[in-house]
Amino acid sequence: MSTQPWVEKYRPKNVSEVAYQEEVVNTLTRALETANLPHLLFYGPPGTGKTSTALAIARQLYGPELMKSRVLELNASDERGIHVVREKVKAFAATAVGAPVPGYPCPPYKLLILDEADSMTQDAQNALRRTMETYSRVTRFVFICNYVSRIIEPLASRCAKFRFKPLQPAIMAGRIEHICERESVTLGPGALDTLSAVSGGDLRRAINTLQSAARLGGGHVDRATLLDVSGQVAPEVVSSLAAACRATGAAGRFGALQKQVQNIIAEGYAAQQVLLQLQAELLSGADGGSDLRLCGALEALAGADYSLVVGADEALQLLNVTGQVHAALAAA
């Protein structure tokens, strides 16, 4: 039994295998033919193929062997202070390029992959500007991040930028079916749709969810197991919360809201997931979207999501946002 998770096993080996990111793939395929590569900046949400693409480029340029000496990958697990990056890049750029390997373009430059670059400090990024210029003849940089706004403009403007989009359900379905075939997994009715719905365009999450569900179901994956392992909030919990938010009279009293929220916390649901599903529920119940009161409610939801991301307490945030949504919907 191989201990390799499917996400790694089915990581694209070639740029052409990267699904759905046509713009990226087309441009890079052309660039790879001429082995003439600009500096690159990949950005987009988790599990959309950024790291995979960068690694695939490296492999296609140099082949699996030469890649070891020609490619340097620095990610958030490496120390990346100002001096460290400069020294590492300098040492890396200074070593002689090894002899080309037949069958691969092996251009006369090296590749420096800075993965998770949005976690680098502004200072470290600033220090990179000079470094990039100094070594641009002998190195190409690939920056990868989730949030392009966290990359300072002078770096971003030196790169060809590529946005990685959340994968479309149909594309995702294609990859999933491919894996199911290879791993002899059978899918129950509605399983594919469910998988797309719960993974929100994140193919890694979809593959991980699939693998877990397949193990639980002994090779068969059904809808219920998927929902179970995906962390979705039970629909009745969300609809009851939404009902409390809309309620007037006794059912809309603060005590009633508090009880619901305490139950949700005790059930252990992830607060952000609750917000997401509550938003969908409120929107679906709206009468044609003409309801201005909904704006206040959506604003409150957005504020709470931000607070959670910066590390605020789930119980207090959920209680507050529920109260705010209720107040917004009750406004005359």
Added chain:
Amino acid sequence: MPLWVDKYRPNSFDKFVVHKDIADNLKKLVATGDFPHTLFYGPPGAGKKTLVMALLRAIYGAGVEKVRVETKPWKIDLPSRKLEVELTTLSSNHHLELNPADVGSNDRYVVQEIIKEMARSRPMGADGSRGFKVLVLNEVDRLSKEAQQGLRRTMEKYSSACRLIMVCSNVSKVMEPVRSRCLCVRVAAPSDAQVMEVLQGVAKKENLVLPEAFAARVVDYAGRNLRRALLCLEVCRAQQYPFGDSQEPQRADWELYIAEVAKNIMDEQSPKQLYLVRSKLYELLANCVPPELIMRQLTFELLKRMDDEIKLETVSYAAQFEQRLQEGAKAIFHLEAFVARVMSNVKTYLVSCGLA
């Protein structure tokens, strides 16, 4: 003598009554000898750690229960400097357990070093295949942002040599890319009926007579937290046995203290009173009650004591100042600002009602 909470922890999946469904699933999951990085989340005392320990046992057998506690210096070579951190770890031949809070500001380097060390000392299976070790990260919601960032590629690169089991209660504090790399398992707090069932089971094994009315009060007191229920039962047992029908579970000192602070705030709203409350907040912090817990508990105590009209405002201040407390440096500022805000709001309300 182990505490009942430890003594009656089910140690294999077959013995689970609460979370039977999760136990069954995990059992199937490891039946193949493999499992993905896993993140257990849910409120305190729900049974997360118990599941983790049973999971380790299911993978490695009783060997994982032979743990040693070691304190040793870890030398970490960073490109820019050498780091030496003294670290206390709990480990067996198969796994190592770490509380990020014990590691402090160097958590990102320590976690990386441990994972690399695990990959170096990768065990060899009987069939010549290479196995994996497990790193258990408790309270992973307290792992710094930098350390979490650092885990992303590491979780992918070392995925065949080292598996992570992470445990937390505030899952929003675990960043999305890390969650995307895990099987996330939600552990709900057991229902009141289930807590009752566990209490009755323990009472039976301890040969105790458990009057129903008393047991119901313990269940109520525990608020769906199994640890709280079992600790409470054991304390009550020491205080008075046979259990009296009117015996009350004793709340923890810090809880009583916070309830008192809430009462102080509602009794009088003045600079003098604020001064008194502040000294009590200092006292709580000095006794290592986490500031976010003070904020949450205080809010719920205040809500019990105030009119509906001002509840939402109070909660919204709490949410706002608790967030600042997370982002800021000194907790006392934000706790005090919260109290001052609430006092002023309560006062205005009372005046508007003609009550003050």
